[in-house]
Amino acid sequence: MNSGDITQSQEWTALAKHHEEIAGATLRELFAADPGRAERLSVRAGDLYLDYSKHRATDETFDLLLRLTERAGLGERIEAMFSGEHINVSEDRAVLHTALRLPADAALVVDGQDVVADVHAVLDKMSAFADRVRAKEWRGATGEPIATVVNIGIGGSDLGPAMAYEALKDYADAGITARFVSNIDPADIHGNLRGLDPATTLFVISSKTFTTLETLTNARVARDWLVAALGEDAVEKHFVAVSTNAEKVAEFGIDTANMFGFWDWVGGRYSYDGAIGLSLMVAVGPARFREMLAGFHAIDEHFRTTPFERNMPVLMGLLGIWYNDFFGAQTRAVLPYSQRLHRFPAYLQQLTMESNGKSVRADGTPVTTDTGEIFWGEPGTNGQHAFYQLLHQGTRLVPADFIGFAEPYEDAAGMHDILTANLLAQTTALAFGKTAEEIAAEGTAAEVVPHKVMPGNRPTSTILAPKLTPYTLGQLVALYEHIVFVEGVIWGVDSFDQWGVELGKKMALGLEPLLTSEEPPVAFPDASTAQLVKKYRELRGR
Numbered sequence: 230m231n232s233g234d235i236t237q238s239q240e241w242t243a244l245a246k247h248h249e250e251i252a253g254a255t256l257r258e259l260f261a262a263d264p265g266r267a268e269r270l271s272v273r274a275g276d277l278y279l280d281y282s283k284h285r286a287t288d289e290t291f292d293l294l295l296r297l298t299e300r301a302g303l304g305e306r307i308e309a310m311f312s313g314e315h316i317n318v319s320e321d322r323a324v325l326h327t328a329l330r331l332p333a334d335a336a337l338v339v340d341g342q343d344v345v346a347d348v349h350a351v352l353d354k355m356s357a358f359a360d361r362v363r364a365k366e367w368r369g370a371t372g373e374p375i376a377t378v379v380n381i382g383i384g385g386s387d388l389g390p391a392m393a394y395e396a397l398k399d400y401a402d403a404g405i406t407a408r409f410v411s412n413i414d415p416a417d418i419h420g421n422l423r424g425l426d427p428a429t430t431l432f433v434i435s436s437k438t439f440t441t442l443e444t445l446t447n448a449r450v451a452r453d454w455l456v457a458a459l460g461e462d463a464v465e466k467h468f469v470a471v472s473t474n475a476e477k478v479a480e481f482g483i484d485t486a487n488m489f490g491f492w493d494w495v496g497g498r499y500s501y502d503g504a505i506g507l508s509l510m511v512a513v514g515p516a517r518f519r520e521m522l523a524g525f526h527a528i529d530e531h532f533r534t535t536p537f538e539r540n541m542p543v544l545m546g547l548l549g550i551w552y553n554d555f556f557g558a559q560t561r562a563v564l565p566y567s568q569r570l571h572r573f574p575a576y577l578q579q580l581t582m583e584s585n586g587k588s589v590r591a592d593g594t595p596v597t598t599d600t601g602e603i604f605w606g607e608p609g610t611n612g613q614h615a616f617y618q619l620l621h622q623g624t625r626l627v628p629a630d631f632i633g634f635a636e637p638y639e640d641a642a643g644m645h646d647i648l649t650a651n652l653l654a655q656t657t658a659l660a661f662g663k664t665a666e667e668i669a670a671e672g673t674a675a676e677v678v679p680h681k682v683m684p685g686n687r688p689t690s691t692i693l694a695p696k697l698t699p700y701t702l703g704q705l706v707a708l709y710e711h712i713v714f715v716e717g718v719i720w721g722v723d724s725f726d727q728w729g730v731e732l733g734k735k736m737a738l739g740l741e742p743l744l745t746s747e748e749p750p751v752a753f754p755d756a757s758t759a760q761l762v763k764k765y766r767e768l769r770g771r
């Protein structure tokens with residue numbers, strides 16, 4: 230059972246000692262000493278294949294890390310999540326994004342409510358709506374069919390559908406494109422409305438709370454744009470909402486018959502596989518959306534039922550702990566060799582960092598080790614020509630996840646094989662490097678040799694999947710959701726609240742009148758901010 234501070238446990242101490250023993254070992258040595266390593270340290274989950282042999286870890290490392298799962302009570306915590314216990318303690322809520330992808334014949338009653346029936350009622354309503362839009366039965370106020378869906382939302386109400394739409398664009402087969410507006414920066418809404426025809430545009434206002442400043446402000450601008458062109462009555466045919474807050478939706482002027490709901494047990498960053506995915510569903514169709522849900526569910530089942538030593542999210546979560554807390558690595562790079570996944574790192578940033586960026590444990594006591602890996606990344610090969618230099622020869626240790634696919638959606642001139650060759654070349658070079666002797670043997674001038682040395686010993690995971698489809702995308706996202714869960718359980722934090730974003734929001738509300746006022750400034754929070762407010766007003770001529 231999880232009792233108190235895990236860093237005080239004997240399991241943690243054993244890992245610290247083991248780290249001292251093997252920190253100097255190189256991947257070259259580990260591979261040379263163990264011909265079966267690659268085969269043994271690889272695992273399958275659904276369609277995903279993970280090679281985790283290029284890690285600075287031995288069988289003993291994994292034994293010790295797995296003992297940590299027992300100490301943290303990971304098995305019980307997984308069951309607690311899947312069965313709907315209120316594991317989000319600071320908000321006293323269940324955490325049931327896994328219920329969003331349960332098949333219709335599954336059974337789950339939580340807090341007296343048949344969750345599966347609720348989920349499928351919404352999915353069916355979304356599907357019926359998406360089908361009507363795609364079949365040109367749902368038309369705009371002038372009778373024209375919808376050509377563009379504009380999702381207005383932020384954070385979890387934007388990043389999920391935006392990432393997935395980009396990933397699955399090739400499957401958008403009804404001639405409907407999607408755009409995503411999130412930022413309060415007016416450039417975002419203006420840029421996205423440019424070139425659109427109000428008569429063929431549908432706005433999906435996505436906000437769990439329906440109180441988020443950015444979303445409501447952008448929604449009002451969109452509404453004014455539409456009304457200026459088509460009149461007030463057009464709102465009904467051009468605005469739908471996704472929210473848990475029917476009252477606020479109605480207050481905004483959207484008919485709640487055109488609202489798609491979800492529940493407080495779905496966190497924003499875990500929500501695009503429910504109604505928040507409506508814009509995606511309109512673009513790719515309900516059948517593809519449901520394939521994606523099946524992908525999520527396949528990994529949920531893997532996570533829930535596979536012994537931890539073969540459990541992909543568990544192994545990857547434990548490796549995150551290993552580097553973060555024992556090697557002192559600060560960040561993890563996520564490097565998809567897929568241009569379609571160019572928003573995946575941004576999506577993961579919210580998923581992982583809003584979840585595990587915590588300094589106190591679930592019981593309110595301070596953590597005593599680093600939590601919350603910093604996720605970042607870019608698709609390969611672009612990243613290779615930008616920041617990989619630091620990965621190869623910099624002073625920092627940056628463990629990286631490489632993600633590749635066997636089949637492209639479409640190919641040209643063998644490009645996909647070249648892409649994959651690059652992925653493999655990078656993980657090989659990162660792991661095994663090149664020694665001074667090897668470089669000198671190539672005839673390199675002695676003074677240049679040190680510059681060319683590739684230290685190697687840089688750890689990577691490689692995830693390979695057959696093809697980027699709705700089904701594999703669902704698997705990939707669920708994999709990372711559960712990695713976050715595993716790490717959160719080990720650290721003992723509440724991965725499902727996000728109080729840290731509230732203070733800044735409140736302060737912005739207080740500061741805005743100070744920026745816009747013509748009156749002499751009063752009540753400034755501090756000297757630096759006072760000076761910046763003054764400067765801003767000067768620059769704006771106020």
Ligand code: F6P
Pocket residue numbers: 383384385386435436437438439440441444497498583727730
């Ligand atoms: O930034 C905080 C946050 O609450 C996120 O967790 C959430 O995804 C986002 O704001 C948007 O919230 P809402 O969907 O309620 O508009």
